[in-house]
Amino acid sequence: MIEVRGLSKDFHVHKKQAGLWGSLRSLVKRETVVKHAVKSADFHVGEGEILGLVGANGAGKTTLVKMLAGIIHPSGGDARVRGHRPWERPRDFQRQIALIMGQKAQLWWDLPAADCFLLLKEIYQIPERQYRETLDLLTGMLGIQSELNIQIRRLSLGERMKMELIAALLHSPRVVFLDEPTIGLDLTAQRAIREFILEYRQRERPAMLLTSHYMEDIERLCERILIIREGEIVFDGPLAEVMRTHARHKVVSVQLKPGAPRPDLARLLGRGLDLTVLEETPERLRVQAPRDEIPQLAGRLVTELEVHDLAVEELDIGTVIEGLLHSRQGAA
Amino acid sequence: MRASPALYLHVASLEARKAMSYRADFWINVVVSFFAQLGAVWYLWTAIFRTTGQATIGGYNLPGMLQYYILVILMGKLVRGQEFSAGVSQDIYDGGLSRYLLYPVSYWSFNYAQHLGALLPAAVQLVLFMALLPLMGGGVGDFHPGPVQFLMALAALGVGNLLYYLIQLPLQSVAFWADNVWSLSVLLRFISGLLGGSMLPLDLFPPGARAVLQWLPFRALFDLPVAAILGRLTVAEWALGLAVALGWCALFWLLAKGVWRKGERSYTGVGI
Numbered sequence: 160m161i162e163v164r165g166l167s168k169d170f171h172v173h174k175k176q177a178g179l180w181g182s183l184r185s186l187v188k189r190e191t192v193v194k195h196a197v198k199s200a201d202f203h204v205g206e207g208e209i210l211g212l213v214g215a216n217g218a219g220k221t222t223l224v225k226m227l228a229g230i231i232h233p234s235g236g237d238a239r240v241r242g243h244r245p246w247e248r249p250r251d252f253q254r255q256i257a258l259i260m261g262q263k264a265q266l267w268w269d270l271p272a273a274d275c276f277l278l279l280k281e282i283y284q285i286p287e288r289q290y291r292e293t294l295d296l297l298t299g300m301l302g303i304q305s306e307l308n309i310q311i312r313r314l315s316l317g318e319r320m321k322m323e324l325i326a327a328l329l330h331s332p333r334v335v336f337l338d339e340p341t342i343g344l345d346l347t348a349q350r351a352i353r354e355f356i357l358e359y360r361q362r363e364r365p366a367m368l369l370t371s372h373y374m375e376d377i378e379r380l381c382e383r384i385l386i387i388r389e390g391e392i393v394f395d396g397p398l399a400e401v402m403r404t405h406a407r408h409k410v411v412s413v414q415l416k417p418g419a420p421r422p423d424l425a426r427l428l429g430r431g432l433d434l435t436v437l438e439e440t441p442e443r444l445r446v447q448a449p450r451d452e453i454p455q456l457a458g459r460l461v462t463e464l465e466v467h468d469l470a471v472e473e474l475d476i477g478t479v480i481e482g483l484l485h486s487r488q489g490a491a
Numbered sequence: 492m493r494a495s496p497a498l499y500l501h502v503a504s505l506e507a508r509k510a511m512s513y514r515a516d517f518w519i520n521v522v523v524s525f526f527a528q529l530g531a532v533w534y535l536w537t538a539i540f541r542t543t544g545q546a547t548i549g550g551y552n553l554p555g556m557l558q559y560y561i562l563v564i565l566m567g568k569l570v571r572g573q574e575f576s577a578g579v580s581q582d583i584y585d586g587g588l589s590r591y592l593l594y595p596v597s598y599w600s601f602n603y604a605q606h607l608g609a610l611l612p613a614a615v616q617l618v619l620f621m622a623l624l625p626l627m628g629g630g631v632g633d634f635h636p637g638p639v640q641f642l643m644a645l646a647a648l649g650v651g652n653l654l655y656y657l658i659q660l661p662l663q664s665v666a667f668w669a670d671n672v673w674s675l676s677v678l679l680r681f682i683s684g685l686l687g688g689s690m691l692p693l694d695l696f697p698p699g700a701r702a703v704l705q706w707l708p709f710r711a712l713f714d715l716p717v718a719a720i721l722g723r724l725t726v727a728e729w730a731l732g733l734a735v736a737l738g739w740c741a742l743f744w745l746l747a748k749g750v751w752r753k754g755e756r757s758y759t760g761v762g763i
Contacts, residue, residue, distance in 0.1 A: 170759060230589045230760045253595035265590045269509060278505065281498035282594050 160334055160366035161204040161227060165236035167390075168197040168222050196222040198390040199236060206333075207364035209356070211371070211381030211398075215484050219390040220370040224336045227368065228258040240334055254283060257327035261339035265323060266311045272322045273307040276329060283330035290329065297325045300355055317348030324355065337369045341376055353379050374477040388484050398476065406479045409453050410437065410472045411460065413444040419465035447474075498596065499604035506608025520612045525564060525620060532560040549695040558624075558634060559692055562717045565620055566644070567689050568613040570651040570712050571680075572606050579659070580666035580673075583754075586761035599747075603656060610652075636720050643729050644720035650736045651712045655683070657740050658708060660747035667754025688714030708743070711736030 174190040175181055197219040204210045212220045225231045227238060229245035229252065238245060243252035259265075266275045280290045298304045301321040306314060311322065320340065327335065337356070341349040353376060360367060371377055377384060378398065386394035386401070394401060415422075421441060433452065438445035444464075448456050453471055460466060511517055540553045551559060579602060582588040591598040624634045636644070662675045684690045687709035693701055704710050715732045718724045724732070 225589070225760050228593060230592050231758055232756045248592065250595040253593060256593070258589075258593055263586065263589075267505075269512075270505065274505065278498075278501060281495065281501050282596055284495060 160206050160208075161202075161238070161240050161368065163200050163202050163227070163236070163238045166197060166200045166223070166226060166233050166238050167195070167235045168219075168226060168231070169234045170194045170196055170222075195390050197226070197233075197387075200387075200392050202385055202392065202395055204334075204366045204368055206366055207360065208383065209360060209367040209369055209381050211369050211377040211384040212387060213370075213377060213384050213480055213484075214387035218387045218484075220387055221338055222390075223387070224258070224338050224368060224370060228256060228336050229253070230258075254330060255333045256336070257330070257332040257334075258336040259323055259327045259338065259340050261320065261342040264311070264319065266319075266326055268312045269310060271308045271310050272314075272325070275311065275322070275326060276307075279326055279329050285330055289331075293329055293331060294325070297328060300358060301325065301351070317344050317351075320344060320348070320352060321355075324352070328359065331363065333365050335365050335367045337367060337371075339371055340369070341371060341373055349373065349375070356380055374475075374480070378476060386480060386483055394483065401479055401483070402473060402476065405483050406474050407449060408447050408474055409450055410445055410447050410474065411453065411456055412470045412472060413446075413460055413464065413466055414468035415442050415444070416465040416467045417442070422464050499600060502601060502604040503608035506605045507611040510609050510611045517612055521616045521619065525616055528564045529557075529561060532564075533557060536560070549692060551692065551694070556692075559717060559721070561620070561624065562720060563689050563713050565613075565617045566648060566651075566716045566720070567713050569610055569617060569648055570655050570716070572610045572613065572652065572655075578602065578605075579663035580671075580676075583664070583666040583758065584670055584761075586759075588758065589760045599660070606656060607652075636722060640720050640722050643724065643726070644716045646733065647711065647716035647719045647729070647736075650733055650740070651716055654708060654736050654740050654743070655712055657743035657747060658683070661743065661750045664747060664750040664754050667750075667757045683709045683712055686710070687712040688717065705732070706735060708736065708739035711739070 170193070171191050172194050173185075174192055175185045200223060202210070212223065214220050222231070226233050227240055227245050229248045232246045240252060241255050243249055245252060245256075266272065267278070270278075276290075276294060279285075285293070298307065301324065303318060303321045303325075306318050306322075311319060314322065324340070340356070341352050344352065356367070356369075357380065359365075369376065369380055381398060383397050384394070384401065385392050394405075422444065424436065424439065424444075433449055434456065435447040436445070437447055444460075446456065457469060457471065461469060536553060536556050540548070540556075546552060548556070582591070588598065591601060594601075621634075658679065659676070662679060663672060665672045665675060686704060686707060689712070693704055693710065693714045696704065711732055715724075715729070715736070719729055
């Protein structure tokens, strides 16, 4: 459904010095810098698949999505979405895609949602019966029938996002781009949106590309992720693979018996092990260690301390990815 | 499959409803703005006629001059509309264009339909005050246009509106590179007002300048519809004026297309 080959995008950004002198100078001469927003991206997304796009702010996620939705032209490379070059914007392509941007309202601010949907019905030339059925289905799934006649600008953020989702899916697109669909929403609304996306995927099986800063979105929705760092894709694979290849540490948690003597950590841990103490209280100790040193560490702790309980945990996925995003070596 | 006319009617109707949804603004737009402009013109030309002591200037006596300005104010508003095309540069600047690039419709057609829908207050103003004009008495001259004059003026208004929109488009598209093109819109407003007959009747220009002006795009914006409703044009003169205007429409459309195609490649949709 989506095939991307060597896709890249450079932006020429004007720089301006601060202050009055900087403003005067920029009237005559402007300095331009080239920002490589996306560098030679290669990947594919299949039918019914939700691909997660993970990266820090400014990593190039939204630029990639904008290119694939046909909003901006690439500087190099090629991409096909349902067999079309997105930036050529043929009508057949436009009828098969949808883009939802959590940070930018796409509905008409002054109109009630019902009017916006009618306008979209005309734009996509959706037959009356199909329109009614889809609208009933989507409003039912999101539980938002009673808000249809309220102006968009008077809706809460969560309600507005639900309306944006309905608007984007009314024409039953085969490819859906979701750019931060849960940003700024409370936990209940986030959960509702996630459940809706999963149910919709199950029912319609479109290809979906999701960007999000919330790891729960990624964990719950995506089997496969792309990690993008400074415009470059540094990982493409199943979520579990990230843990296997990049989570080189584990955490040992120890619950001490009540009244147990305080451990001498310097003596206990300082003998040839590469350890980081994450938490230390009179009753509890949490230590991060390389995977292959875990058995030795656990044995030492059990032998030398009065242990009530001991557990070995994986690092959470967010920490692993964060480590990957901020380390050039790609190790967490 | 092309977008259906029903879509553009729908868009225009939504825009018209929006124009009516703020009652105070609607009536200020329709009534107060008319009297404010008319008052300024009345004061200015009464003073000019009194100071110069002439009975006619450029073939107009004072009532005739006031009648010309009343019609230019009313019809000019229909030609310029709410200057919706100015929203094009705003859409480019703040990224609002992105959603239209996703839809299987032409952004220009969509925007022009919005522009037409937003003409409603100007249309109400035109009908209201043109109906009142014959009742205003000799102070603003006699005004009894026939059906042919109405039809000629209506066609000229339609072409004038389209032409003004198309002149704006390439200028607005400069926003792909320059971000802010407000000064270009102001410049267009001034030049079109001066050379199109909105600031002063073209009959006040020297004959040589008038001969040049009739081939420029601006005359069709204000002078042509007003001259048509006043019955100052033969059918042949009217048809020539329309043909020139349509030629300019085609030219500006091609120019806008070229600028747009190039500009689109620089569009960032705001942010990276």
